[in-house]
Amino acid sequence: MGDSPAPFGARVLGPSHQSPRQLRLRVQVLLTVMLVSTNVVAAGIVFVISFFVIPSPTPTTATLVSLAIAVPTYVAVAVVIGVVVGTRLSLRALRWAMEDRDPEREQRLTALRVPVRLTVLQGLLWLAAVLLFGTLAVVLQPERTLGTVVTVAIAGLVACGIAFLFAEFTLRPVAARALADLPVRERPRGAGVGGRMVIFWCLGTGAPVIGLGVAAVLALVGDDMTLTRLAVTTLVICGVVLVFGLLTTVLNARSVVAPVVSVRDALLDVERGDLDRTLAVYDGTELGSLQSGFNSMARGLREREHLRDLFGRHVGHEVAAAAAAGQAELGGEVRVVSVLFVDLVGSTTYATEHDPAQVVGVLNRFFGVVVDEVDRHGGLVNKFIGDAVLAIFGAPVDHPDHATAALRAARTMAARLAEEVPEIGAGIGVATGEAVAGNVGSRSRFEYTVIGDAVNTAARLTDLAKREPGCVLATLASVEAADVDEAARWRRHGSSVLRGRTSATETAVPSDG
Numbered sequence: 152m153g154d155s156p157a158p159f160g161a162r163v164l165g166p167s168h169q170s171p172r173q174l175r176l177r178v179q180v181l182l183t184v185m186l187v188s189t190n191v192v193a194a195g196i197v198f199v200i201s202f203f204v205i206p207s208p209t210p211t212t213a214t215l216v217s218l219a220i221a222v223p224t225y226v227a228v229a230v231v232i233g234v235v236v237g238t239r240l241s242l243r244a245l246r247w248a249m250e251d252r253d254p255e256r257e258q259r260l261t262a263l264r265v266p267v268r269l270t271v272l273q274g275l276l277w278l279a280a281v282l283l284f285g286t287l288a289v290v291l292q293p294e295r296t297l298g299t300v301v302t303v304a305i306a307g308l309v310a311c312g313i314a315f316l317f318a319e320f321t322l323r324p325v326a327a328r329a330l331a332d333l334p335v336r337e338r339p340r341g342a343g344v345g346g347r348m349v350i351f352w353c354l355g356t357g358a359p360v361i362g363l364g365v366a367a368v369l370a371l372v373g374d375d376m377t378l379t380r381l382a383v384t385t386l387v388i389c390g391v392v393l394v395f396g397l398l399t400t401v402l403n404a405r406s407v408v409a410p411v412v413s414v415r416d417a418l419l420d421v422e423r424g425d426l427d428r429t430l431a432v433y434d435g436t437e438l439g440s441l442q443s444g445f446n447s448m449a450r451g452l453r454e455r456e457h458l459r460d461l462f463g464r465h466v467g468h469e470v471a472a473a474a475a476a477g478q479a480e481l482g483g484e485v486r487v488v489s490v491l492f493v494d495l496v497g498s499t500t501y502a503t504e505h506d507p508a509q510v511v512g513v514l515n516r517f518f519g520v521v522v523d524e525v526d527r528h529g530g531l532v533n534k535f536i537g538d539a540v541l542a543i544f545g546a547p548v549d550h551p552d553h554a555t556a557a558l559r560a561a562r563t564m565a566a567r568l569a570e571e572v573p574e575i576g577a578g579i580g581v582a583t584g585e586a587v588a589g590n591v592g593s594r595s596r597f598e599y600t601v602i603g604d605a606v607n608t609a610a611r612l613t614d615l616a617k618r619e620p621g622c623v624l625a626t627l628a629s630v631e632a633a634d635v636d637e638a639a640r641w642r643r644h645g646s647s648v649l650r651g652r653t654s655a656t657e658t659a660v661p662s663d664g
Contacts, residue, residue: 158431159323160409167327167431171251174324178245179238182269185317186233189273193310194226197302225283229276237272241265241322248325259329266318273314277307305361309399312350316402323433330432330439347403347436356400410438414445426453488545488601489557489583489629491530492609493521493564495538496576496617513574514538520567528560533600539613543601546588554583554632558625562640562661565623580612581625583632608656611649619644619660627657 158167165177244261247254254262281303288296319326413430420428428449432442495501495517502510521540525532530544530553542560545553561579568577586603608626616624630641642662646655 158413159327159433160405160413161320164321164323167324169324171249175242175249178321178325179242181321182238182241182318183234185314185321186237186269186273187230189310189314189317190226190230190233190276192313193277193306197306225280229280233272233276237269240268240272241318244268245322245325248328254329262322262325262329265322265325266315269318270311270315273311274307277303277310280307301361312399313402316399316406319406320402323431327431327433330443347407352400406434407438410434410442414441417445417449421449421452426456484587484589485585486546486588487553487584488543488586488588488605489553489581489632490586490601490605490609491525491542491544491557491561491579491581492606492613493540493542493577493579494613494617496578496622498538498575501575513572517568517572517575517577520571521564524560524564524567528556528563530556530560534598541601541606541609543588546586546601547599552634554629555634555637557581557583558629558633558637558641561623561625565621565661569622576617576622578613578615578617578619579623580609580614580616581623581629582606582608582612583626583629584608607651608649611651612656612658614650615647615658621661621663623661625659627659630659 157164159165163177163181165173169177242249244258244265247258248262281300284303285296285300288299410433417428417430426449429446430442432439432446434442501513505513517538518535518540521542522532525540525542528544529548529550530542531547533541533543542557544550544557544560550556558581561581565577565579582605584603584605586601586605588599588601590599591602612624612626616622624644625641627643630638633641640662641659644658644660646657648655
């Protein structure tokens with residue numbers, strides 16, 4: 152399977168075939184870092200907005216002492232609960248992946264819901280923070296209640312958004328395994344790409360702007376807002392929007408871009424000829440469908456290439472290419488071609504005297520030499536007829552010097568057969584002349600072939616060649632049609648009246664035969 156260095160969009164997530172132990176360690180560490188950092192960052196947002204943004208009365212000594220105790224205590228408790236409970240819930244839901252087992256359908260769906268469950272857990276912790284610090288404000292300094300509640304709520308929304316994106320990122324390797332064999336129609340339906348864009352805009356930009364609006368309202372109803380305080384409030388809230396809005400937007404954008412980039416890179420690999428390329432499908436939205444669509448396309452291309460290769464092996468790659476181009480029609484055309492026919496000597500006797508496995512081995516070596524030489528000289532192996540082979544030079548693809556190619560193939564083929572298949576002999580005949588080349592049969596089933604005098608002549612010469620010393624015989628017309636160098640390698644042999652003929656056919660044999 153073709154793979155990329157970062158199949159899940161980031162090298163930190165590891166390879167697609169990492170061990171269960173590596174996967175468990177990676178998920179546990181990344182989730183822990185994510186949950187701790189998210190809560191600490193959100194606590195920092197609360198501090199900044201509470202003391203520099205919301206125009207509330209100066210906190211009393213009792214308020215400061217209470218917050219100094221309550222804030223770090225609650226943050227520590229929330230972090231511990233979030234990390235311990237969150238990772239335990241996650242690892243329990245992902246146990247099948249950690250143990251490298253095939254999951255059931257419900258286990259797949261549960262694993263895909265883990266980022267949402269972690270986000271809900273974060274939301275509950277921050278809701279508890281809203282209630283706790285809102286209650287403290289009511290008891291200690293009621294005039295700070297609205298600012299405290301709004302501040303903690305905004306921080307909680309931002310924390311939940313970041314937690315969801317981090318969790319979804321961390322669990323991509325598991326999501327890929329869960330989505331591997333899960334039909335598209337059975338995947339959990341959540342917010343798509345467009346919905347997620349709107350949601351995270353609200354969390355990263357909308358929520359801080361709401362905080363700015365609350366600050367403006369409090370400034371209007373209060374009487375202690377100075378120009379300096381207004382400027383500080385505006386600058387701080389702008390900083391919060393820019394920093395955390397940008398962070399949320401970047402994380403969300405990466406979650407969208409990573410699958411698209413993986414598909415783009417995979418398409419480039421396919422364009423370069425790597426049809427084994429596959430993608431890890433780790434997204435449950437339309438982007439995951441895009442990744443699945445690429446895998447389906449690549450699978451179809453592999454099947455098509457496999458069929459084309461098999462088709463080419465059966466009928467010849469030139470004929471297969473013509474058929475694929477829509478040129479496969481019944482009928483043919485008269486062309487001048489050179490035909491090479493080769494047939495084994497005494498194959499029936501050999502088969503009766505040897506083990507079937509030996510016979511098949513000899514035939515495979517025989518056909519291997521014939522096909523190799525025909526291909527090497529630009530011909531087409533048109534068909535196997537028992538232990539004989541019919542090859543064509545000059546059709547279906549034009550060959551500027553088909554006679555030379557056929558004669559040269561016959562000579563080299565005879566030499567190789569004598570050396571590589573010494574157990575049994577073969578006669579080779581070559582003839583040049585007109586033949587009808589095209590598709591014969593019916594519209595539902597046809598084959599490419601050549602029919603004509605040149606084919607019959609080559610077949611008849613093959614029978615005569617079996618009795619010649621070199622086992623090769625060609626028509627003199629073929630030698631006269633070849634180039635000077637090849638013609639010089641042949642000599643006139645005489646003439647013979649071939650079976651079914653009334654006139655003699657002039658023949659030639661290799662000079663060294």
